[in-house]
Amino acid sequence: MSHEDSHKDHAKEHQHSHGHPHPQQPDSEDEPYSHEQVMATALEELLSDKGLIAAGDMSSALDYWASKTPADGARLVARCWTDPAFAQRVGENVNAAAAELDMDIGTTPVVAITNTPDLHNVLVCTLCSCYPIGLLGESPGWYKSRAYRSRVVSEPRVVLAEFGTQISDETEVRVHDSTADLRYIVIPMRPEGTEELSEGELAEIVTRDCMIGTALAKGLEE
Amino acid sequence: MGGLEAGPVDLTEAAYAPWQKRVKALALLLIRGDKAQMNVDELRRGIEDLAPEDYERLGYYERWTRSIADILTEKGLFTAEELTVKMAEVEKRWQEQGPK
Numbered sequence: 485m486s487h488e489d490s491h492k493d494h495a496k497e498h499q500h501s502h503g504h505p506h507p508q509q510p511d512s513e514d515e516p517y518s519h520e521q522v523m524a525t526a527l528e529e530l531l532s533d534k535g536l537i538a539a540g541d542m543s544s545a546l547d548y549w550a551s552k553t554p555a556d557g558a559r560l561v562a563r564c565w566t567d568p569a570f571a572q573r574v575g576e577n578v579n580a581a582a583a584e585l586d587m588d589i590g591t592t593p594v595v596a597i598t599n600t601p602d603l604h605n606v607l608v609c610t611l612c613s614c615y616p617i618g619l620l621g622e623s624p625g626w627y628k629s630r631a632y633r634s635r636v637v638s639e640p641r642v643v644l645a646e647f648g649t650q651i652s653d654e655t656e657v658r659v660h661d662s663t664a665d666l667r668y669i670v671i672p673m674r675p676e677g678t679e680e681l682s683e684g685e686l687a688e689i690v691t692r693d694c695m696i697g698t699a700l701a702k703g704l705e706e
Numbered sequence: 707m708g709g710l711e712a713g714p715v716d717l718t719e720a721a722y723a724p725w726q727k728r729v730k731a732l733a734l735l736l737i738r739g740d741k742a743q744m745n746v747d748e749l750r751r752g753i754e755d756l757a758p759e760d761y762e763r764l765g766y767y768e769r770w771t772r773s774i775a776d777i778l779t780e781k782g783l784f785t786a787e788e789l790t791v792k793m794a795e796v797e798k799r800w801q802e803q804g805p806k
Binding site: 517518520521522523524525526527528529530531533534536537541542545546548549590608610611612613622624625626628629630631632633634635637638643646647661664 | 707708709710711712713714715716717718719720722725727728729730731732734735736738739741743746747750753764765766767768771772774775778783784788789792793795796797800805
């Protein structure tokens with residue numbers, strides 16, 4: 485198994501690897517393109533020719549992805565922190581609880597796992613890159629990387645330390661492997677000293693990485 | 707992959723290139739759209755069926771592209787020849803006008 489991760493893979497996507505050069509097109513594209521980039525456009529056009537994707541479908545799908553951001557997950561977490569009854573409903577059914585906040589996170593079940601002083605949770609998808617897109621948007625490159633997916637299950641504390649996240653030896657660390665049929669979201673612990681913050685202000689301190697478990701929620705002053 | 711040895715995690719937050727976003731959008735349409743043609747397990751199987759040297763060489767969304775092409779060809783939505791012809795058209799256009 486190579487030790488490269490996906491960022492290096494991304495860089496490689498711009499290399500020629502199939503034996504013939506492409507002309508540089510500096511006006512429209514600084515990078516040369518790969519065989520697979522040509523294939524991707526050809527797929528779009530072929531499917532469109534065959535009526536399998538309609539005009540406008542691609543822009544709707546691009547808009548869908550662009551509309552999904554960690555702000556929705558943060559809003560859900562902030563509500564959990566301020567409304568114990570809501571937190572309980574999140575514990576029972578995240579998809580239904582999200583709908584209460586007018587979020588459509590799709591039908592794939594999402595399970596919330598709540599951090600406590602004794603238990604820290606962290607997410608991975610070792611098979612591919614399953615991720616709660618409906619709540620967190622597009623996954624970061626490192627979540628897709630071999631390095632993260634390989635190592636977080638065997639040495640989570642070491643990996644978390646690479647993120648600058650130190651977990652006390654007293655705290656159990658539990659790694660949750662997502663699948664295509666079941667995703668997770670971490671409900672981080674509410675930081676001390678945030679008692680006076682409004683729900684909206686709380687949402688601002690809930691970062692994407694807090695909800696993956698590679699970071700802890702920090703108060704505004706930190 | 708879980709449990710294998712690997713180097714440090716590269717925490718760079720890279721923005722996705724437009725073509726990568728389009729592959730992702732295409733996958734969404736093919737998996738969840740009104741005219742869905744495949745499912746996410748098939749996408750993953752197509753990735754895992756890549757030759758090991760291709761898997762190593764290709765980037766993340768390049769693997770997705772190859773998987774989608776292989777799975778849809780397998781399902782008979784188009785032939786490998788049709789894809790080859792279309793790719794030649796796209797490449798010729800890009801050589802003349804640059805990638806869109």
